[in-house]
Amino acid sequence: MATAVSIELDEKLQRFFSYLQKSKRITSRQAAIDLLNAGYYQQVRQLHNQYLKGDITFRRMAKELGLEYRQLYALFEELNLPMA
Amino acid sequence: MKKRKRKILTLFDSGALITSAKFRVRDRLIIDYVVDCCRVNLSPEVKHETIDMGLLFGYQDAQDLANRLDKGIFLVLNTAVRDDALESILTNLGLEYADCAIVHTYKSMSSQTKLITDDHRLFISTTRLGFSPIFFPDLILMLVNKEWMKAALATEILEAMQPRYAKGFIDLTLKRLKGVI
Numbered sequence: 206m207a208t209a210v211s212i213e214l215d216e217k218l219q220r221f222f223s224y225l226q227k228s229k230r231i232t233s234r235q236a237a238i239d240l241l242n243a244g245y246y247q248q249v250r251q252l253h254n255q256y257l258k259g260d261i262t263f264r265r266m267a268k269e270l271g272l273e274y275r276q277l278y279a280l281f282e283e284l285n286l287p288m289a
Numbered sequence: 290m291k292k293r294k295r296k297i298l299t300l301f302d303s304g305a306l307i308t309s310a311k312f313r314v315r316d317r318l319i320i321d322y323v324v325d326c327c328r329v330n331l332s333p334e335v336k337h338e339t340i341d342m343g344l345l346f347g348y349q350d351a352q353d354l355a356n357r358l359d360k361g362i363f364l365v366l367n368t369a370v371r372d373d374a375l376e377s378i379l380t381n382l383g384l385e386y387a388d389c390a391i392v393h394t395y396k397s398m399s400s401q402t403k404l405i406t407d408d409h410r411l412f413i414s415t416t417r418l419g420f421s422p423i424f425f426p427d428l429i430l431m432l433v434n435k436e437w438m439k440a441a442l443a444t445e446i447l448e449a450m451q452p453r454y455a456k457g458f459i460d461l462t463l464k465r466l467k468g469v470i
Contacts, residue, residue, distance in 0.1 A: 256409070259410045261383060263410075264387055264408075273346075274303055278304065278307055287453060287454050288454060289408075
């Protein structure tokens with residue numbers, strides 16, 4: 206299910222956003238999607254590191270990402286992230 | 290007359306259970322080899338996370354687990370009574386609701402029960418509580434050490450489940466299996 210959101214960028218982000226569109230020759234929509242994806246997967250990897258170190262449980266990681274246990278297991282499979 | 294061996298009593302956490310139903314060795318799911326040697330018990334929370342939600346999302350392994358549950362191959366235990374003092378300790382250790390439920394269930398079971406989990410935080414927390422949790426690959430090793438399973442089959446099982454573990458994790462179990470360390 207796709208969700209549309211409207212956000213205002215501060216000047217710093219606006220400049221980066223413009224640069225991204227020009228340098229990659231992509232639409233503003235695609236630039237926004239790329240940025241959000243990059244942020245999301247970076248968050249997943251950070252939490253996965255915390256999980257593997259035993260700082261948080263698998264269930265805590267699922268909660269932090271707004272996922273069910275099953276969905277997080279599937280995400281681990283998709284990204285080839287180890288359970289232990 | 291040879292005395293019949295008693296199966297190992299286990300309580301499975303969700304991750305280990307899902308992994309056991311994901312991979313096949315010699316045309317059988319790993320869980321089927323496990324239930325040959327172990328009495329597999331689940332807390333209601335683990336059943337919900339693995340089977341109920343798995344069926345909802347359409348995972349084949351959830352269907353395979355549900356079929357085995359229907360045949361009585363493993364058992365879902367009653368909801369354990371929560372010990373308030375312990376609950377507060379567990380929450381302070383960073384455990385979530387279902388993590389705590391597993392600990393309460395485990396505490397209500399026989400001291401012979403092995404808690405099978407691949408969650409490091411849960412492993413550390415339960416070890417500090419004086420329990421003896423086991424990572425799933427090390428359960429396979431235990432089955433060989435207790436002469437429930439041949440080393441050759443255990444090696445195949447460990448190699449099959451390798452994709453779900455970090456490099457080195459299964460290697461350690463394999464080396465222990467071969468007696469290298």
